[in-house]
Amino acid sequence: MHSPLPVLALLTNALIWGLAWWPFRQMLGAGLHPLWATALMYAAIVLGFSALRSGVWHQVRAVPALALLAFSSGLNNVAFNWAISIGDVVRVILLFYLMPAWAVLLAWRILGERPTRAALARLLVAFAGVLLVLWPAGGAARLGAALGLADVLALLGGFMFALTNVLLRRLQAVEAQARMLAMFAGCTLMALAAAAAGHALGQVPAFPPFDIAWAGVATVLTLLLLAGNWALQYGAARLAAGTTAVVMLSEVAFASVSSMLAGSSEPSLRTLLGGALVIGAALAAARRR
Numbered sequence: 001m002h003s004p005l006p007v008l009a010l011l012t013n014a015l016i017w018g019l020a021w022w023p024f025r026q027m028l029g030a031g032l033h034p035l036w037a038t039a040l041m042y043a044a045i046v047l048g049f050s051a052l053r054s055g056v057w058h059q060v061r062a063v064p065a066l067a068l069l070a071f072s073s074g075l076n077n078v079a080f081n082w083a084i085s086i087g088d089v090v091r092v093i094l095l096f097y098l099m100p101a102w103a104v105l106l107a108w109r110i111l112g113e114r115p116t117r118a119a120l121a122r123l124l125v126a127f128a129g130v131l132l133v134l135w136p137a138g139g140a141a142r143l144g145a146a147l148g149l150a151d152v153l154a155l156l157g158g159f160m161f162a163l164t165n166v167l168l169r170r171l172q173a174v175e176a177q178a179r180m181l182a183m184f185a186g187c188t189l190m191a192l193a194a195a196a197a198g199h200a201l202g203q204v205p206a207f208p209p210f211d212i213a214w215a216g217v218a219t220v221l222t223l224l225l226l227a228g229n230w231a232l233q234y235g236a237a238r239l240a241a242g243t244t245a246v247v248m249l250s251e252v253a254f255a256s257v258s259s260m261l262a263g264s265s266e267p268s269l270r271t272l273l274g275g276a277l278v279i280g281a282a283l284a285a286a287r288r289r
Contacts (some may be wrong), residue, residue: 009235010247014226018254021084021092022262023221030214034085035198036207037214038077039191046184059178060185065171067177070186072163078194079157087150089259090243090267093252094133094275095154099281100245101126102162109223112168129277130155137224182241235250250281 027037050057060066083092095241101123115123134151164183171179198204209216236244252275259265267275 002174006235006238007243007247008112009231010239010244010284011250013228013232013235014248014251015254016165016224016231018251019257019258020081021089021116021255021264023217024081024085025264026217027214028085030211030217031205031208032211032214032218033195033198033204034081035078035191035195035204037218037221038081039125039188039195039256040256041218042077042184042187044222045226046181046188049181049184053177053181056175056177059175060182063171063178065167066178066182069167069171071165071190072160072167072186073177073183074186074188074190076157076164078190079153079160083150083157084255087148087154088265088267089263090256090275091133092150092269093255094271095130095151096158096161097249097252097278097282098126098130098155099158099162099165100285102159103165104285106162106166107169111170119285122284124267125284126278129274129279129281132274132277134274135270137185180229245285246283249279252279266276 024037025032032040052214080092080096083096104115104119104123108115134147168179195204195207200208235247239247256265256267260267
């Protein structure tokens, strides 16, 4: 019999990210903006990683293409963490999971993988679902005005997550530790840059004085993110790509159920129908893989 540990590992990762909206909101309520929180947590991870694997930096510098991976991964985390801190969690998660649709287009452009008719059909279904999620009561004329900051961040995060996955495939010959360190460093630098720019524009408050209320949450979440990353590496390395994709979609369920139980999300029928199309397209893509 096959061991259930790889699936359990992936479910652990999905659970951590599916519940991550809560600690980010707790830190925001204690005065630590999600951009500063992201920079702080990943800086701690980079420092710890560098202390244990100091030679990896040489590998990172030897592959200039890792800079693009650092950029996409960093912007993905910045956008997602900010979005789930301020937006309707279910809506944000569903918009973020347009990622498989973006991946089809990016793989076509970057990897030269021409999409099949079935892939294009899934693409149309996913985009139709997003339109349902975003469609305002006033019709198409009010679509632009109905887009909030959280919506834009969720869409950007999903696009950058898809780009990150495509780049990981293109850079699969590079040492895994070098890829991981590049991604962690990118999260740190992009979060710092976004926080500084947002502060200069008056959109992000200054880094707050030390407070155990947010420091304790940040410490626990950092350890959980490390555990989740290890679980992802363990599970994904032992399962087929399609199986991994299906299991990781459980993050949608974890985030949706927890946010609705906590009263942080009240999805409309249109949002649920649109979400069903988005997730259905993602499941179809995973089964195909």
